[in-house]
Amino acid sequence: MAAAAVTLVDDLVDEILLRLPPFDPASLLRAALVCKSWRHVLSDACFRRRLREFHRGPPLLGLLCNLSDHAASFVPTTMSPFRGRRFVLSPASNPRPPRRPIGWLAIDTRHGRVLLHTDPHGTVQRGFIM
Amino acid sequence: MEVDKGKGEAEETRKVAEADRDTVTLKSSDGKLFEVSKEAAARLSTVLAGMIAGGSIDDNGTDLKQIGSEALENVVDYCNKHANSIPSAALISSSISFNTAPFKEPEEWERKFVDRLSHDALFDLVEAANFLGMERLLDVTCHKISEMMKGKSPDQIREVFNIKNDYTKEELEEIRQELAWAFYDD
Secondary structure, eight states: OOOOSSOOOHHHHHHHHTTSOTTOTHHHHHHHTTOHHHHHHHHOHHHHHHHHHHTTSOOOOEEEEEOSSSOEEEEEOSSSTTTTOOEEOOOTTOSSOOSSOOOEEEEEEETTEEEEEEOTTOSSOOOEEO | OHHHHHHHHHHHHHHHHHHHOSEEEEEOTTSOEEEEEHHHHHHHOHHHHHHHHTTOOOTTOEEOTTSOHHHHHHHHHHHHHHHHHSOHHHHHHTOOOTTTOOOOOOOHHHHHHHHTSOHHHHHHHHHHHHHHTOHHHHHHHHHHHHHTTTTOOHHHHHHHHTOOOOSOHHHHHHHHHHTGGGOTTO
């Protein structure tokens, strides 16, 4: 497509970015890298509030399911390079990962937070994490 | 005196006739005239509705100096198509505030309407819709423009929108590394 002869008026930029597809959240990040003023629009709290209202709530990014006895998996549902893959949850902050990864089982969710419990069959590090 | 009275009556009759007209004439920045249904104009554009209600419509052509003839032709075309496609009763019940209204997908005819436009014509139309306070047309044109970003890298988006990159290489690299998952081409 040919480059635009005219540039967009500033107050139309947020109207356009507001309409980026909610099933492709990465498109917001790519837009933020276009120029600083776009990043400014996208990171504004008012814009984020409008975005949620406009698309009737935040998008469903994926599902968390206990697919095995050992760990919960996050299955992305949005367009992303990770689509079709699953992620097993394990503690990211552990500086020395054990030979056998510690799995976390999802116990419950409330208000966007997830309660996880260590693999009940694991031998190390038992506990809950939010 | 008799003649003057006749003139006065004629003037009165002309005014009544103008008020009864069911179209308004709009004049583009380059002087071209377009007629649009008064009802559709008032319903679809908050600015034209205000002008009609306030009596500031000029029957010889209301000047819209900010809008070129191609964009104004598209605006008028949209108003006419819209007036024909949706029954008035359905429109009255759907008149909700733009700022808080959730997104409604463009209808098939609206999609076709914007799909046939050239890049420049689309950008001119979105500005005209914004200027005239045409919420639905702004919705449809902005949606089309946002679709033009689909699957594109920041570089490609800059090219489409004629935007200068004001990030330094280092800034871009830092963000890219942090958010590598968001980029298809990495």
